């Protein structure tokens with residue numbers, strides 16, 4: 553089969569389209585013929601050598617796909633054969649075929665095209681489990697989303713908006729600010745022009761939950777602006793994981809500081825998130841309360857351009873690779 557491969561770590565030029573054996577499924581797996589794969593920031597880290605796949609996972613990039621189930625293992629209900637689905641995978645999405653168990657496979661919402669559906673799994677699994685399982689976010693609370701226009705950030709915004717939760721975002725350009733304002737962000741702070749800690753202290757007092765991908769100097773500011781019993785959730789450290797901080801606000805305001813990664817979790821854990829998504833988010837697609845934000849679709853052969861675009865922080869929402 554065709555796949556995007558690389559033989560050494562490096563910049564986007566290390567990737568090429570090549571031939572590799574088609575995955576062989578076991579009794580509990582299905583084989584998906586890929587229509588599209590979502591592109592995520594972790595793919596870039598993996599390509600650079602900073603995010604090795606977990607044991608047993610494919611070395612090929614790609615954490616989410618949409619497509620058609622073309623083969624099923626002996627223990628899989630035959631009703632799944634020929635079904636169009638989207639799936640979170642532990643790797644291998646940038647290829648013609650990818651295998652997975654059913655634990656992370658979801659039907660494609662009718663309101664979403666088969667191509668767009670490739671952009672759902674990675675960010676929806678991540679955002680759901682972090683905001684609600686760890687972050688215990690409630691309807692009457694206020695959420696701050698850093699990296700608001702990222703794939704993760706926009707997913708958090710879409711979910712909060714559809715559930716009637718007030719959210720604010722930080723972004724790095726006026727174009728992204730305009731976009732997030734139009735999407736429904738209560739307040740969008742362009743960190744190039746304003747200090748988010750000052751704006752939040754002066755204009756809204758504080759926030760209850762923060763979803764942060766930045767870390768670094770944001771850490772102290774985050775714990776400073778959280779309300780009593782607030783929760784800080786870090787799912788990446790784009791400004792670095794090492795900080796010097798005054799931790800007193802954590803004690804005084806009884807804050808929770810947490811974080812998580814998704815890829816290394818067990819199938820059982822992922823299946824619980826999948827079920828939550830199907831119960832809570834799929835009805836919101838049906839009601840048209842959530843509409844996917846896809847910035848660009850790239851063809852399989854343009855994968856280098858797609859990675860460059862993401863590395864330049866140009867994307868607003870998700871990027872897709874089409875086969």
Ligand SMILES: NC(=O)c1ccc[n+]([C@@H]2O[C@H](COP(=O)([O-])OP(=O)(O)OC[C@H]3O[C@@H](n4cnc5c(N)ncnc54)[C@H](OP(=O)(O)O)[C@@H]3O)[C@@H](O)[C@H]2O)c1
Pocket residue numbers: 591592593594674675678699700701702703704705722723724725728765766786787788789790791812813814815862865866867869
């Ligand atoms: N822990 C998990 O389970 C998990 C799962 C998925 C993704 N992630 C992480 O979540 C992050 C977002 O992923 P994604 O695919 O949504 O990425 P993305 O669409 O590429 O967005 C990342 C955005 O972060 C902002 N940014 C980049 N460098 C920054 C810096 N030094 N300081 C402040 N902002 C910076 C940029 O937006 P601006 O132009 O607005 O600054 C950029 O567009 C990645 O770091 C990824 O590794 C974690």
